[in-house]
Amino acid sequence: MDRVVIPGKATYAKVSLSDVALGAPLLSRVLLGATLPGQVVAAASTGYYMGSAARDWFARRKVRPIDFRATFGADIDHLEPQPDEARRWEVRRLGQLLNDGYTAEQPSLELLAEVINERLTDYIAAITGQEVVTSHQVRSVTLARYLMPQALGSCDPISGDIAVFQEIFPLTPHILAHELCHRKGYLMELHAQALAYLALRTSGDPVLVQAARAERLHRQLKVIQRHSDTPLGPVELLQLTGLRSELRGPISGWLAPADEAAQTGFMARLYDRRMRLSGQNGLSDYDEGFLDFLWTFTHADDPAVPTHHAAL
Numbered sequence: 001m002d003r004v005v006i007p008g009k010a011t012y013a014k015v016s017l018s019d020v021a022l023g024a025p026l027l028s029r030v031l032l033g034a035t036l037p038g039q040v041v042a043a044a045s046t047g048y049y050m051g052s053a054a055r056d057w058f059a060r061r062k063v064r065p066i067d068f069r070a071t072f073g074a075d076i077d078h079l080e081p082q083p084d085e086a087r088r089w090e091v092r093r094l095g096q097l098l099n100d101g102y103t104a105e106q107p108s109l110e111l112l113a114e115v116i117n118e119r120l121t122d123y124i125a126a127i128t129g130q131e132v133v134t135s136h137q138v139r140s141v142t143l144a145r146y147l148m149p150q151a152l153g154s155c156d157p158i159s160g161d162i163a164v165f166q167e168i169f170p171l172t173p174h175i176l177a178h179e180l181c182h183r184k185g186y187l188m189e190l191h192a193q194a195l196a197y198l199a200l201r202t203s204g205d206p207v208l209v210q211a212a213r214a215e216r217l218h219r220q221l222k223v224i225q226r227h228s229d230t231p232l233g234p235v236e237l238l239q240l241t242g243l244r245s246e247l248r249g250p251i252s253g254w255l256a257p258a259d260e261a262a263q264t265g266f267m268a269r270l271y272d273r274r275m276r277l278s279g280q281n282g283l284s285d286y287d288e289g290f291l292d293f294l295w296t297f298t299h300a301d302d303p304a305v306p307t308h309h310a311a312l
C-alpha cells in the first residue's frame, strides 16, 4: 500500500505552537513594548511553527485526496435537498437505533483519538489506495477556545494542531473524527462532517457508531427546527425521537430554545461569510449540507462505494 507520512511536529509540542506564533508577538508587545527582545521572541516562535508547517506541506504534496463526487455521487456543489418528511422519519428511526444500541462507555480522549485516527486512515485508504499517516495528538486548551466560544473543537490548518474544547457524551468521538479529518487534509467542513460520519458508522465499534448516530440525529433536529413554521423547542423536538432518558439529556443541551433558533450571533455570521468566501455553502454545511450529502449519496446512481456506508 502506498503510504504518505505527515510529520505534524507542531502537534507534539508541549504548548500549541499556533498559540505561541499568534500570541507571542501580542504578549511581547504588551510586556516589552515593540522592542528588540519582543521581536526576537516573535520571530523565534513563528520560525518554529512555520518550519513544522513547511515540512508537513512538503509531505502533503504526495497525497491523493478523495474525489467526493466520483466516490459518493455528492459534493459541496452537488447536493439534493432531503425532503422534510424523510427527515422526520429518519429522526424516529435514529431514536430507535440509538435506544437499542445504547452504551454508557466513555473511553479517554487519548484512546479515542488513537482508535479514530486509525479508523480514518483505513477508511480513506480503502477508497484512495493510499495510507495518509498523521499524528493523533490532541489538546484541550488553545487560544481558539476563547476566540470561538461556541465551537466544540478546532484544527489549525497550517500546523494541524487540534483541540477538543469539551468532552460531550456521546458526541466526543464525532468531534474528534471531524478535527482529525481536517488534519488529514480535508479542510472543507462538509467533507470533514461526511468522512467522520462514514468512517465511524462503518467502524463496527458501538461507541463510535453511537457518536455518528447522535451527530446525525441532533443535526436533523436543528434543521427541522429551522424549517418548521411553528416554533419548536428542545422538548418538542425530542418528542419526535422517542429517545431513552440517558440520551435525551445531552442531546437537548445542544438544541436552541424555540425563540433563539432563528437568531445568529455576530461571530457566527462572520464565520458563515468566511466559509462562503472559501467555496463552501456556509454554516449550513455542518448540518443541512451534511445531511443532504448523506441523502444524495444514498440515492446516487452509481457511487464507487456501497451506499450502506451512509446507513442510519
Ligand SMILES: [Zn+2]
Residues within 6 Å of the ligand: 178, 179, 182, 189, 192
Ligand atoms: Zn471543522
